[in-house]
Structure formats: structure tokens, C-alpha cells
Amino acid sequence: MLVLTQGDPAGIGPEITAKAWQANRQHGPGFVFLGAPELLQPFVPVQTVAAPAEAATIFPHALPVLPLELATPALAGQPDSRNAPSVIESIARAVALVQQGQASAVVTNPISKEVVQKTGFAHPGHTSYLAELCNVPGQDVMMLAGPSLRVVPVTVHVALRQAIQQLSADLIIRTARTVAQGLRRDFALPSPRIAVAGLNPHAGENGLMGTEEQNIILPAIRTLQAEGLNITGPYPPDTLFTPHARAKYDVALCMYHDQGLIPLKTLDMAEGVNVTLGLPIIRTSPDHGTAFDIAGSNSADPSSLLAALRLAATLVHNRKNTP
Ligand SMILES: NC(=O)C1=CN([C@@H]2O[C@H](COP(=O)(O)OP(=O)(O)OC[C@H]3O[C@@H](n4cnc5c(N)ncnc54)[C@H](O)[C@@H]3O)[C@@H](O)[C@H]2O)C=CC1
Ligand SMILES: NCC(=O)COP(=O)(O)O
Numbered sequence: 001m002l003v004l005t006q007g008d009p010a011g012i013g014p015e016i017t018a019k020a021w022q023a024n025r026q027h028g029p030g031f032v033f034l035g036a037p038e039l040l041q042p043f044v045p046v047q048t049v050a051a052p053a054e055a056a057t058i059f060p061h062a063l064p065v066l067p068l069e070l071a072t073p074a075l076a077g078q079p080d081s082r083n084a085p086s087v088i089e090s091i092a093r094a095v096a097l098v099q100q101g102q103a104s105a106v107v108t109n110p111i112s113k114e115v116v117q118k119t120g121f122a123h124p125g126h127t128s129y130l131a132e133l134c135n136v137p138g139q140d141v142m143m144l145a146g147p148s149l150r151v152v153p154v155t156v157h158v159a160l161r162q163a164i165q166q167l168s169a170d171l172i173i174r175t176a177r178t179v180a181q182g183l184r185r186d187f188a189l190p191s192p193r194i195a196v197a198g199l200n201p202h203a204g205e206n207g208l209m210g211t212e213e214q215n216i217i218l219p220a221i222r223t224l225q226a227e228g229l230n231i232t233g234p235y236p237p238d239t240l241f242t243p244h245a246r247a248k249y250d251v252a253l254c255m256y257h258d259q260g261l262i263p264l265k266t267l268d269m270a271e272g273v274n275v276t277l278g279l280p281i282i283r284t285s286p287d288h289g290t291a292f293d294i295a296g297s298n299s300a301d302p303s304s305l306l307a308a309l310r311l312a313a314t315l316v317h318n319r320k321n322t323p
Contacts, residue, residue: 038070153259
């Protein structure tokens with residue numbers, strides 16, 4: 001049984017959760033929602049449970065919920081940091097359930113980084129918090145996976161200026177190793193083809209437009225090739241996402257957040273999934289955020305959450321069956 005976190009109660013999480021249950025109730029994959037039951041009650045029948053083990057028989061008839069309390073009633077589209085502790089508690093308890101073997105994987109609903117950070121949450125998002133909860137701090141890697149493309153941002157939720165400063169051969173090497181291991185173990189790709197993007201226009205054009213390719217990216221690629229990884233680059237970023245280029249790799253290692261997430265969401269917004277690699281547990285998430293602008297309007301598309309639930313179930317299966 002998958003465990004689905006609450007996410008921000010004022011975002012589209014409750015609505016897409018209810019829509020995902022309606023879509024999956026007959027043919028799964030099943031899930032238990034870890035959050036406030038009143039968020040779902042306007043949409044679908046809900047039944048509270050004490051443990052994920054009770055959820056499977058309930059799932060075809062009602063949405064099973066492990067209840068959490070909100071500090072204040074949630075208003076769609078109006079985030080309230082008083083509810084941040086329940087947002088964070090849902091994530092922590094979901095991870096604990098998987099660690100205890102009571103659930104098979106965590107699927108997270110979107111949270112607002114701004115809202116949780118206002119209350120002192122020390123992480124830029126789920127990804128590094130999950131690594132902390134799993135006692136593997138710093139080993140987390142964010143990958144976005146869609147039908148057309150997989151991308152991994154090497155630097156993630158920092159200002160662009162800081163991303164360039166953070167870029168190092170060591171960071172690229174550690175990230176690529178985690179990506180290769182994750183794709184082998186969970187995605188059934190025995191020798192994943194990794195394409196590395198340059199940082200600068202034309203991948204620097206031999207130092208004419210920047211030296212990070214020569215000084216940082218290429219040495220990292222050579223080290224990884226010497227270890228036997230199927231990794232190439234650095235490629236000019238502007239042509240790395242054409243259909244022709246995409247046919248030649250399984251994942252693109254990108255130097256900063258938007259370099260990878262813009263092509264991913266342009267091509268695959270509806271079915272893109274955020275997967276955290278490098279953890280002892282499996283975690284997926286829709287690729288989008290809280291969408292406060294449409295919360296409460298019944299216009300949220302549940303496709304990305306449905307893809308995240310499907311992928312989590314596949315990864316659970318693959319991990320069990322990979323020697
Ligand atoms: N995994 C997570 O928890 C993520 C959280 N966020 C957070 O979400 C908040 C809002 O971020 P934004 O950059 O505005 O991104 P967003 O993805 O929430 O919204 C961007 C645009 O896409 C639309 N949209 C998003 N998902 C949709 C769906 N399922 N159906 C229909 N339309 C949809 C929204 O209405 C909005 O116009 C931020 O606080 C951000 O930190 C953003 C991405 C992932
Ligand atoms: N842009 C992706 C994103 O914001 C998801 O972050 P996380 O909460 O999965 O760490």
C-alpha cells in the first residue's frame with residue numbers, strides 16, 4: 001500500500017487526491033492518505049483507518065485516511081503557515097511507515113516551500129528532508145521523469161548565481177553515481193546512458209563563452225567514464241532536448257534547475273513525476289506545485305499525481321526484483 005502525504009491543505013492536493021482515488025479505486029494502485037479527513041470529505045467518501053494494512057479492503061469503496069489534525073481550517077488558495085506543522089508531520093510519518101514496513105512507498109502531495117520555511121523548516125523542499133529522515137543526508141538526488149525525457153538538476157533550489165558557484169566536479173560525480181545506481185536498481189536500465197549538459201551557451205565553445213565545461217564538467221565526465229559509466233558530454237544545452245538528441249540518452253544531467261525542468265515540463269507536464277534517488281525508500285511526487293491560483297475551482301488535473309502513483313508502484317516492484 002502506498003502512502004500519500006497531505007501536502008499544503010490550501011493547495012490542489014486534496015482535489016487531485018480525490019480525483020486520483022476515483023480513477024484508481026477499481027484498478028489501483030491503492031493508497032492511504034495521511035492528512036486531515038475534512039480536506040477530502042467534500043469530494044469523496046472517506047474512511048479513517050489506524051494503519052495502512054486496513055486500507056486495501058476499504059480502497060474500492062472509500063478513500064482510506066490516516067487522520068492528522070490541522071491547526072486551523074484550510075481555505076483553498078489561502079495558505080496559512082499555522083498548518084505547516086501538519087504538512088511536515090505528514091511527510092515524517094509517511095517515511096516512518098515505509099521504514100517500518102507498513103507501507104511500500106511514499107508519494108507526496110505538493111507543499112509550499114515559502115509556507116513551511118516561514119515556520120523554520122530548514123529544507124528547500126521534500127528532497128533533502130527525506131534524506132535527513134532516512135539518515136542519508138546529502139545523498140538525495142532529484143530526478144524528473146516523463147514519457148519523453150528524464151532530467152536531473154545537479155544544483156537545485158538555489159538562486160542561479162549560487163548554482164554556478166555551487167557547481168563542482170565533485171558534485172557532478174556524486175550526482176551521476178547516484179543517478180546510475182538509481183536507474184539500474186529501480187528503472188531496470190542495466191547501463192543507463194547519461195548525457196551531460198554544458199553550463200554555458202554552446203557548452204562554452206572551447207572556453208570562448210565560459211570555462212566551467214573545461215575546468216569542471218569535462219574532468220568529472222572523464223572520472224566517471226574511467227569508472228565505467230556510460231556518460232558523455234558536455235553537450236550544448238540548446239540542442240540537448242531535441243527529439244533526435246533525446247533518442248540517444250536515458251537521462252540528462254543538467255547544471256541548474258530550469259535547464260532541466262523547463263524542457264521536462266514543456267514536454268511532459270501532465271505525466272511528469274518527481275522521483276528522489278539515493279534514498280533507502282521509494283518516493284515519487286507530481287511534477288507540479290500547490291497551484292494556489294486554481295485551488296478550489298475544481299479544475300486541477302490529477303494526471304501527474306496518477307503518474308506518480310503508478311511509477312511508485314513500478315519502482316517498488318522493480319526494487320524487489322533487482323538482484
Ligand atoms: N513537489 C512539490 O512539493 C513542489 C512544490 N512547489 C511549490 O508550489 C508552489 C507554487 O509553485 P509554482 O511555481 O506556482 O508552480 P505550480 O506548479 O504550483 O503552478 C504553476 C502553474 O501551473 C498550474 N498547474 C500546476 N499544477 C496543475 C494541475 N495539476 N492542474 C492544472 N494546472 C496546474 C497552476 O495553476 C499555475 O498556473 C511554490 O510554493 C513551490 O515551492 C513547486 C513544485 C513542486
Ligand atoms: N521544482 C521541483 C520541486 O520544487 C520539488 O521539490 P521537492 O519538494 O520534491 O524537494
